[in-house]
Amino acid sequence: MSMATAARPLQSFLDVESGLPVLPATTTELRAFLLAQLHWERFRASRMLLVHVLALLGLFFWVPIRGPARAAIAAACAACFLGALFAGMMEWRWARERNRRAGALSPPGGSG
Numbered sequence: 280m281s282m283a284t285a286a287r288p289l290q291s292f293l294d295v296e297s298g299l300p301v302l303p304a305t306t307t308e309l310r311a312f313l314l315a316q317l318h319w320e321r322f323r324a325s326r327m328l329l330v331h332v333l334a335l336l337g338l339f340f341w342v343p344i345r346g347p348a349r350a351a352i353a354a355a356c357a358a359c360f361l362g363a364l365f366a367g368m369m370e371w372r373w374a375r376e377r378n379r380r381a382g383a384l385s386p387p388g389g390s391g
Contacts, residue, residue: 312380319373326366333359 336356344352 308380308383312377312384315373315377315380319370319377322366322370322373326363326370329359329363329366333363 333356336352336359339352340349
């Protein structure tokens with residue numbers, strides 16, 4: 280059996296043309312996808328920042344600090360936690376929107 284004969288089944292399996300995204304007919308579809316991607320990246324970055332600030336503020340609970348400063352640190356931890364929770368929720372929402380918009384950019388019946 281020659282190499283070309285052995286490669287034919289593999290060629291139909293690895294059809295490059297079918298999985299490539301297509302350019303949208305209008306720029307509004309592409310713009311909507313890019314906007315969803317931008318929102319997702321912004322909320323992801325803000326969530327990561329708030330989680331790291333929350334971790335740093337949590338370290339102060341191990342250090343003996345007097346009452347008023349400890350209450351301020353606890354309030355800042357609560358604000359960071361709620362902000363990270365909100366950013367995570369918005370990140371999830373925009374990830375779904377981005378995936379929905381990306382589906383519109385894929386060829387019909389394609390796997391990609």
